[in-house]
Amino acid sequence: MGKAVRVFTWGVCIVLLVAVLYGGYLYQATVKPFNSQDNTVINYTIEPGTTTKKVNRQLAAFGLIKHPKMADLLVRLHDWSHIQAGEYELTPSMTLEQMYQKFEKGLVVEPDSVKVTIPEGYDLEYVAANVSPLVSLTAEDLLTEWKNSEYINQLINDYWFLTEDILKDGIKYPLEGYIYPITYSFSKGAYTVDELTRQMLDVTQKKLDPIRELFETSPLSIHEVMSLASVVEGETQNTEEMPMVAGVFFNRINSGMYLQSDMTVLYALDEHAVRVTEAMTRVQSPYNTYVTPGAPIGPVSNPSIDAVKAVLQPVSHSYLFFIADMFGCVDGKTHFFETYEEHMNFYRAYLLPSYEAGTNVCRQQ
Structure with missing residues (x-):
């Protein structure tokens, strides 16, 4: 019985250790920039009434942060919840804190900027x-x-x-x-x-x-x-x-x-x-x-x-030929072939009418 308890205890310790290490990994991955070398400007808009939880999921979708749930925790810990609506210029090289500093200070895109x-x-x-x-x-x-x-x-x-x-x-x-x-x-x-x-x-x-x-x-x-x-x-x-x-x-x-x-x-x-x-x-x-x-x-x-x-x-x-199903007659993907004969057989069987018409007519056949 004592041995079983010790095994159980060690098991719990290992689980806790793994949890701590994983939590530390998530923390580090979230506080650091998504990509410190990428300064590509991404225009992100916070609509009035948007919660920080929704903001974090949107930031993740834009490729600006990696772990939105850990970001939720950090926002609560640091009380970064006083965000202002508006359009912001963000980059993957920014930290979560830098983004929220912008949100809290309302450092929105200047209205006289031109986007192309x-x-x-x-x-x-x-x-x-x-x-x-x-x-x-x-x-x-x-x-x-x-x-x-x-x-x-x-x-x-x-x-x-x-x-x-x-x-x-x-x-x-x-x-x-x-x-x-x-x-x-x-x-x-x-x-x-x-x-x-x-x-x-x-x-x-x-x-x-x-x-x-x-x-x-x-x-x-x-x-x-x-x-x-x-x-x-x-x-x-x-x-x-x-x-x-x-x-x-x-x-x-x-x-x-x-x-x-x-x-x-x-x-x-x-x-x-x-x-x-x-x-x-x-x-x-x-x-x-x-x-x-x-x-x-x-x-x-x-x-x-x-x-x-x-x-x-x-x-x-080993493919030498390909053709795109651009009109969605098969699956909308590009198909690859080793021989010209295979390529042309596929083209004639599925794509030719639509390619000639310049629009999807395959469902009318």
Whole structure:
């Protein structure tokens, strides 16, 4: 009986020790920044009447804290409950305490700030159209400034991810692919082109700095990585599929095949069609991967960090073909194949009518 009691006691002690250690882990994980290297600005709004418990769950959903329940405990312990409604600029590099200091002091976003959202996979012409008013220029004039080789060389000297490759003959826009897709918050007032450009490139640098070593060990140049990442971004918006798509492109390159990405055809033609015809694939352009081997001469859009990581860490497999079920006729996912015959059989059986119509007609069959 005494032995049983001792065993029970030791069992309780072990459980308590594990609980204490786990609690300590959760505490440390919550009081520290979610990512001390990530200064990406996230605009977060507290609606009137929102509880701190709801705030913590929303912060977790935004990727700003890791453990909302531990955050609830910390808020109660430190009496951080006197929060004010409004819109706040937060970053993953902030601690929970720093966020709540903002909430308690009401340090909301200034009403004279201007927000510009650059969606993932959009090109530099879209960027210029949306930020050019900040420098009192037309989009065309801003793009001209961004093609000035003297100015671009200054940027190359200051940003490690910009190389002389962006000034190759045939490049449409040197900065294409290097403006990170995110929501930017600009102060109202006059910006110079250099101030505007560097504010955006600074965000790109903060995104790429943590994976710089992967660039250094990649068989591709930085520019080739960004070019291929832009194609991956255009071929699938599902981040889980990106390493698989990147793997297909590497397999094709290693097999001496052309990438044959429709995204590069559309960029070469400056079009936004749903379906690429055979005639379109014959356009002679260093961007068109139907006629140019390897990656396109430059990025065809501004890729997300997920697409860049996919190229730097592709999934190893034997697939050479893929097609996206973009109209949801099967499951809405990208499907991969080892042979062209398998690829075409799937396409004809499930996707062809919708691709031709440019809309979902599969349920009408």
